[in-house]
Amino acid sequence: MSELQAAGEARAKLVVMKFGGTSVEDAKAILRTAEIVRGRRERGLQPVVVVSAMARVTDQLLAAAAAAGRGDKTGALAIAARLRNRHLETAADLLCGEHFAEIEKAIRARFDSLDDLLRGIAAVGELTPRTNDKVVSYGERISSQMVAAAFAQHGMKGAHVDARSCIITDDHYGKAVPQEAAIERKLAELVLPVAAAGNTPVMGGFIGATADGTTTTLGRGGSDFTAALVGGGLHAGAIEIWTDVNGIMTTDPRICADALRVKTISFEEAAELAYFGAKVLHPATILPAVQKSIPVWVLNSRNPTNEGTKITAMAPPCASPFKSIAAKKRLTIIDIVASRMLMTHGYLKSVFDVFDKYRCAIDMVSTSEVSISLTVDSNERLPEICDELGRIADVKLEGHKALICMVGEDIRGRSGISGRVFSAIRHVNVRMISQGASEINMSFMIEESDVEEAVRSLHAEFFGDPDPTVFDVEARAVSAKA
Numbered sequence: 378m379s380e381l382q383a384a385g386e387a388r389a390k391l392v393v394m395k396f397g398g399t400s401v402e403d404a405k406a407i408l409r410t411a412e413i414v415r416g417r418r419e420r421g422l423q424p425v426v427v428v429s430a431m432a433r434v435t436d437q438l439l440a441a442a443a444a445a446g447r448g449d450k451t452g453a454l455a456i457a458a459r460l461r462n463r464h465l466e467t468a469a470d471l472l473c474g475e476h477f478a479e480i481e482k483a484i485r486a487r488f489d490s491l492d493d494l495l496r497g498i499a500a501v502g503e504l505t506p507r508t509n510d511k512v513v514s515y516g517e518r519i520s521s522q523m524v525a526a527a528f529a530q531h532g533m534k535g536a537h538v539d540a541r542s543c544i545i546t547d548d549h550y551g552k553a554v555p556q557e558a559a560i561e562r563k564l565a566e567l568v569l570p571v572a573a574a575g576n577t578p579v580m581g582g583f584i585g586a587t588a589d590g591t592t593t594t595l596g597r598g599g600s601d602f603t604a605a606l607v608g609g610g611l612h613a614g615a616i617e618i619w620t621d622v623n624g625i626m627t628t629d630p631r632i633c634a635d636a637l638r639v640k641t642i643s644f645e646e647a648a649e650l651a652y653f654g655a656k657v658l659h660p661a662t663i664l665p666a667v668q669k670s671i672p673v674w675v676l677n678s679r680n681p682t683n684e685g686t687k688i689t690a691m692a693p694p695c696a697s698p699f700k701s702i703a704a705k706k707r708l709t710i711i712d713i714v715a716s717r718m719l720m721t722h723g724y725l726k727s728v729f730d731v732f733d734k735y736r737c738a739i740d741m742v743s744t745s746e747v748s749i750s751l752t753v754d755s756n757e758r759l760p761e762i763c764d765e766l767g768r769i770a771d772v773k774l775e776g777h778k779a780l781i782c783m784v785g786e787d788i789r790g791r792s793g794i795s796g797r798v799f800s801a802i803r804h805v806n807v808r809m810i811s812q813g814a815s816e817i818n819m820s821f822m823i824e825e826s827d828v829e830e831a832v833r834s835l836h837a838e839f840f841g842d843p844d845p846t847v848f849d850v851e852a853r854a855v856s857a858k859a
């Protein structure tokens with residue numbers, strides 16, 4: 378085998394495994410995580426682990442930073458003291474002997490320096506985005522050290538890697554932009570050899586540093602992004618995002634008891650679904666992996682034998698036109714009827730400027746000659762928005778609406794699909810319809826009270842005879858027998 382081939386095979390065995398806050402929230406969760414990683418090692422794979430801060434820690438660090446920024450030193454230090462205790466207690470539950478002694482020392486040192494930092498912020502009475510990133514980074518810095526120690530204690534050769542030495546970013550504090558070429562070099566230098574020696578590298582997600590070493594963060598929920606960057610940079614064979622659901626489902630199982638797990642879905646389909654409320658992961662964050670054709674798996678750490686959902690750049694052909702049906706409730710339709718300026722140049726801009734001013738996102742738009750209808754999440758700024766729109770048009774609000782979004786690559790260019798959709802829900806009043814420019818979703822607005830009936834009817838119509846190569850039909854067979 379050539380050297381190049383050997384290197385390729387070694388990289389194919391690399392699997393980046395990301396665990397979120399609930400997967401490391403206490404000693405029990407960390408041990409469960411360790412067993413999952415052990416399972417991969419036993420299969421001959423080489424895991425590289427990315428972890429979030431323990432659950433809720435990021436919020437509390439942000440609260441501490443904000444308190445210090447207001448000059449409330451006592452409040453800030455009180456939050457830090459509670460966090461210190463929680464980490465020390467978890468370490469005591471999790472570790473023993475030398476492993477505990479080492480981590481205890483590290484936790485105390487980290488929290489001492491966090492206290493100093495908070496005192497400094499409180500003394501100046503000003504919190505800059507740069508300092509905020511520094512404060513919030515402690516969550517992932519400490520969780521990753523603790524998880525690495527747990528792996529070491531359990532015979533898995535845990536090796537802590539400070540994410541800030543590899544995840545090189547620009548200096549947009551709070552939402553720093555990763556520098557992929559620099560990251561790839563650092564990973565090759567600092568992570569690859571550690572993994573190749575049979576260790577399990579563990580690093581914090583979400584955090585990074587500028588080229589000159591100032592701490593940054595990638596934005597809230599950024600650990601998935603870190604996993605994709607690490608997987609992409611290492612040219613890993615796979616990325617696994619461990620959460621607390623069984624992957625992506627054909628619809629919400631609380632509405633439809635016979636919802637099925639989707640075994641494989643395209644990146645574009647997953648992106649549409651994420652936007653419409655499927656809570657699994659935000660696909661924009663896995664872009665670095667998709668661009669390199671590295672499959673991303675969504676898996677359930679509470680049900681590790683479940684096969685999850687595989688997200689790939691291109692979906693395999695599927696006999697069913699749709700992959701999944703999502704519903705988003707608590708929406709409001711705003712009808713804007715322009716009497717005078719009727720679709721004149723600049724009119725739409727003036728309408729959208731109002732939404733922009735209140736930072737209000739719009740889900741769906743449809744227009745006619747005289748009116749625009751759009752839908753927004755119900756929010757407390759709506760009265761103000763309507764007041765302002767009232768200056769340029771007649772405005773009518775209708776609350777308690779819901780959006781149904783049906784996604785599938787295989788509706789592209791097929792005829793008769795909308796006929797099937799609307800005849801399945803012929804008893805339901807449909808308000809607005811849109812078939813997105815992406816050609817892979819069909820969305821429409823209905824009354825919130827009709828959601829359950831509509832979703833069940835549509836699910837029965839399109840998933841009555843599901844394609845077994847794409848959907849987990851075995852689970853349905855098992856539950857039908859039970």
Ligand code: ASP
Nearest residue numbers: 429435583597598599600
């Ligand atoms: N701990 C960070 C957050 O809560 C990043 C993450 O968990 O993905 O936003």
Ligand code: MG
Nearest residue numbers: 397398598600
């Ligand atoms: Mg998350």
